[in-house]
Amino acid sequence: MSGEPKHINQLEPFMLLAKNAKGPALIALINQLLEAPGVYVFGEFLELPCIQELSKGPNEGYCQLLNMFAYGTYHDYKAFKDTLPPLTETQKNKLRHLTIVNLAANTQVIPYSTLLKDLEVGSVRELEDLVIEAVYADVIRGKLDQCRQQLEVDACIGRDIRSQGMGRISSILSHWCSGCESISASIEEEVGRVSQCRESHLKTLQHIEAEVGNIRRMMSATPSTSTQDMDPLGEQEREGALAGSGAERRQTPLQMISKAKSLNNQRH
Known part of the structure; x- marks a missing residue:
């Protein structure tokens, strides 16, 4: 007081x-x-x-x-x-x-x-x-x-306090100190347990983040590959059409006149 x-x-x-x-x-x-x-x-x-x-x-x-x-x-x-x-x-x-x-x-x-x-x-x-x-x-x-x-x-x-009462006070204080030490040990044990849980949580979080990164990379690579696999014929037809149009562009004028006459005779 x-x-x-x-x-x-x-x-x-x-x-x-x-x-x-x-x-x-x-x-x-x-x-x-x-x-x-x-x-x-x-x-x-x-x-x-x-x-x-x-x-x-x-x-x-x-x-x-x-x-x-x-x-x-x-x-x-x-x-x-x-x-x-x-x-x-x-x-x-x-x-x-x-x-x-x-x-x-x-x-x-x-x-x-x-x-x-x-x-x-x-x-x-x-x-x-x-x-x-x-x-x-x-x-x-x-x-x-x-x-x-x-x-x-x-x-x-x-x-x-009488001198005779000092022994009782000493006993009470010793008991109190023992209780404090026990509580301190329990607190330290609990702190260690919490630290272990925290480290485990951080490792789990890092693993999840790595997995999410892998999934994102796989999803970004999948669309182009799947399009080619699903439509190989269409791709070939487009290549053939482009090749045909290219061949027509490579015909000479005489070949074109001859082809036109041939078509005209077929009509008559």
């Missing part, structure tokens, strides 16, 4: 101040941190040496309270409130926002009944105000469906 770097950056001033804070000053800084708008991650603050020392002294409750904001929910705080420092109203609402984030990380649709139970609010109006505050704080993105009485979540920030 795009809002996470902003929340992390707003933690830095408190970390710088904590390096020189001790005793009551450190307790006051912790209270300010838990009320500060925009600060919703606490893991780095918990790793500071001064906070580690705090967990071994009489004020260890504040270290536990920081752990509750980093990893827990409002319901968890209520279960251990007798051993933890009291919360201001602003701190309660921030822990409720983090509780909504915790729910949103596991499901995209959260019924009002679940929210009312986990946030321990007295009315739907108060619940909707809390959700709207969380949206404006950019810790979740979604919308309230008042008709269906549910919160539809689009995205949420990531919360701090």
Whole structure:
């Protein structure tokens, strides 16, 4: 979610101040941190040496309270409130926002009944105000469906993770990587199959084009040959007629006069 770097950056001033804070000053800084708008991650603050020392002294409750904001929910705080420092109203609402984030990380649709139970609010109006505050704080993105009485979540920030949970995350990521590799191999196999089909199609197309070219050449050569084969006699008669007319053109004038007299005598 795009809002996470902003929340992390707003933690830095408190970390710088904590390096020189001790005793009551450190307790006051912790209270300010838990009320500060925009600060919703606490893991780095918990790793500071001064906070580690705090967990071994009489004020260890504040270290536990920081752990509750980093990893827990409002319901968890209520279960251990007798051993933890009291919360201001602003701190309660921030822990409720983090509780909504915790729910949103596991499901995209959260019924009002679940929210009312986990946030321990007295009315739907108060619940909707809390959700709207969380949206404006950019810790979740979604919308309230008042008709269906549910919160539809689009995205949420990531919360701090305990060291014990890193193994589970590593397992999930390994499984995800294996799935990606399997999908990648399937895609490569499909690409190879498509390439083979394309090459086969191109070869078939080239063969068809060659056959079409051969047929066209045969058709263009066939008409002249077939005409001679179908009418050999007519061709011979035309040649004979041309030869006869040529012979007549080669007769001398005396031969022509003699031929004319002969025809005239035959008539008489």
